[in-house]
Amino acid sequence: MMTSCLYLVATPIGNLEDITLRAIRILKEVDIIAAEDTRQTAKLLNHYDIKKPMISYHEHNKKAKGEEIIRLIMEGKSIALVSDAGMPCVSDPGEDLVRLCIERGIQVVPIPGPSASLTALAISGLSTSRFAFEGFLPVKGKERKERLNRLSKEERTIILYEAPHRLLTTLKDLKDHMGNPYISISREMTKKFEETLRTDLEGAIKEFSDRSIKGEFVLIIEGKGLGNMREEEEVFWKDMSIKDHIIMHMEKGLSKKEAISLVAKERGISKKEVYNIGIDI
DSSP: OOOSSEEEEOBOSSOTTOOOHHHHHHHHHSSEEEESSHHHHHHHHHHTTOOOOEEEOOTTTHHHHHHHHHHHHHTTOOEEEEOSSBSTTSSSTHHHHHHHHHHTTOOEEEEOOOOHHHHHHHTTOSOOSSEEEEEEOOSSHHHHHHHHHHHTTOOSEEEEEEOGGGHHHHHHHHHHHHOSOEEEEEESTTSTTOEEEEEEHHHHHHHHHSSOOOSOEEEEEOOOOHHHHHHHHHHHHHTSOHHHHHHHHHHTTOOHHHHHHHHHHHHTOOHHHHHHHHTTO
């Protein structure tokens, strides 16, 4: 008999063979399967001859359905949560359900498996030692600009998801904020028309400006190197006199002494040299 709890079951991101034996067993043994899209999940269940009742749980009904799922588990039912593809709760409303379970003292059991983000990262050719998963960017407005500004300073490899109709806009926005870093773009992973493009942002914009755009995309973007960050930090004072450089820092709230020390550090020159120039400020 299954334990009454919530199982988070990872499902294939494309190829239906990419599922663990444990995931198949859990899906066969639970009382109910909560699915993001029951029609999509039905294809997987039919392939493995799994016959279980399903309920829908997605972004637009998560509040009501979340309470219903909690009630069923409290009544002794075992429920498996699946997304359309990959690991539930990653850029997915499942995170709200997990939070509810934790609040109500309900056990949550992970059944790990495929992940679109890590699959794309592994084949990108970019650094995998440190990375930042950002999921989907805000669609527009101030929040989108603020997120892009933060990403422009990110040293780690960046992982983004994007829908086909927004891909070109996102690539152009990334170019405006980040310059021209290396990027790996994967779509239709593990499916018949799987494709990964490895280029820079300029190359990606050119490529997708000249073709139809289909499929869900994972973007893996090179982080900003420390060397590049230092170069950009130097640029702001390169055409500035030492005196103006001191004044700029004082206008930000530093004392003259503090400003002189910082200018000397930024320019790599002696404090005495800076002090002699700034003495009459």
